[in-house]
Amino acid sequence: MLAQSNRELAEARAVHQQANAGASGKALRVALKQQPAGYMGQGAFQFGALRTYDGRYRPVPGLRYHAGLRLLEAQDSVNNDSTQLWPAGGLRGFDLGEAGDAEMPLRRFRTRLIKEGAAGTRREFVEILTAIDAGPLVLAWMYSLGPEPNAKGVRPLVGTLVAGSGTNGAEPLRVLEADQPSVLRLFGGRADAVRKFVATERLDYTRPADIARMMDYYNRVAVIK
Structure with missing residues (x-):
């Protein structure tokens, strides 16, 4: 290192x-x-x-x-x-x-x-x-x-x-690509959890600010795993 x-x-x-x-x-x-x-x-x-x-x-x-x-x-x-x-x-x-x-x-x-x-x-x-x-x-x-x-x-x-x-x-x-399949593919086995978060928060898979929120959520969940 x-x-x-x-x-x-x-x-x-x-x-x-x-x-x-x-x-x-x-x-x-x-x-x-x-x-x-x-x-x-x-x-x-x-x-x-x-x-x-x-x-x-x-x-x-x-x-x-x-x-x-x-x-x-x-x-x-x-x-x-x-x-x-x-x-x-x-x-x-x-x-x-x-x-x-x-x-x-x-x-x-x-x-x-x-x-x-x-x-x-x-x-x-x-x-x-x-x-x-x-x-x-x-x-x-x-x-x-x-x-x-x-x-x-x-x-x-x-x-x-x-x-x-x-x-x-x-x-x-x-x-x-800012679309649902491409974005969800990033989250691997936690895609379903992110999908539920998106529905609850009414986020848009085409909006960069919303995609960033999805990733922030994933990052918090992934650290806890």
Whole structure:
């Protein structure tokens, strides 16, 4: 376990260094400046915190995430004009906003492996929808740029639901169809219990917020088993 943690930390530091130094760092910053859209929150910096592979929680004055480039930009705590770039492989995740803030509620983004079709896996920042991000099951949004531009000629952000184990970071999350058969399949032998919970609470299998509630219920039951 310690060897794995040390390896992850070394890999994360290498990814972060490459994104901020030399030709590769300059190319990323040029790419950011050339993007007319693709940021969460219209490109404005928001208060948040970084979660690094060494276990630290680092509040920062401003963060903004570009979903098209899968790149987080963080302002320096002393000099806001200076920023650091963080690809998904360089962080455990990040938080936007603050718990208890009604105007800017906390949004939790975590780095997870994503499996799509037969294309293999890749690391992505995903926004966690379940109450906890460490399982047994987790539901999240994966953001990307839409394939077609809108009326303004800009490719809008689109969200894809992904789900899977929250306890095994080596097991990738997979795209989830928001329908009853696909959702219930996640719960295995406890599908009947979840189905009863859905009926009692009048939940909808097509609503991401309701699916997250189903998973929260399953997670509580699974822990007790």
